[in-house]
Amino acid sequence: EVQLVESGGGLVKPGGSLRLSCAASGFTFSNYAMNWVRQAPQKGLEWVSYISSSGSHIYYADSVKGRFTISRDSAKSSMILQMNSLRVEDTAVYYCARGRSPYQLLPPFDSWGQGTPVTVSS
């Protein structure tokens, strides 16, 4: 069974940093592209960042470019989102999501974690 478990969320002041982790199990992590998606309170889904199965292709939403960094560690079957220079508008639940097809460059998301909440407030 595919499992994705996010951790690392919390309360942080504007300008601060957080490091989110997504621990994957139940599949061969190194074969799948991964993503971060966020959802602000009572709002819709916003794609944040993508990393290909090999880590060679990385994309960011304009809203986080230059502040967030995505990475993956296939040995640990985990994905990281390093978030710096956080803003109030980054407040959201952050989900990690797996790409549906192995090796496909930009697949839709077939498995989601339960999310970790991030609150940016002074």
Place this chain on the structure above:
Amino acid sequence: DIQMTQSPSSLSASVGDRVTITCRASHDISNYLAWYQQRPGDVPKLLIYAASALHSGVPSRFSGSGSGTDFTLTISSLQPEDVAVYYCQKYNNAPLTFGGGTRVEIK
């Protein structure tokens, strides 16, 4: 960047009704379109990919159609468990933009 516009933003229908949700892309995305369902308090779930392919385990009352810029998600016979927000998403290239969502309620 390509914008994804869903309509309506919300709808109310009776159990057994046929429900149609529309998603429009601001530029041609071929068939790189997915639909997700997010029930209240739950995480999103993939329903449809490649505009019309049903994801594993999704009931057959859900169907998708369209290509290019205009897409449709249809629920052939609305059930109480279909109360949710539905999102479309483009994935032909980055950014992997979601539509604004359509809230479906039971009348």
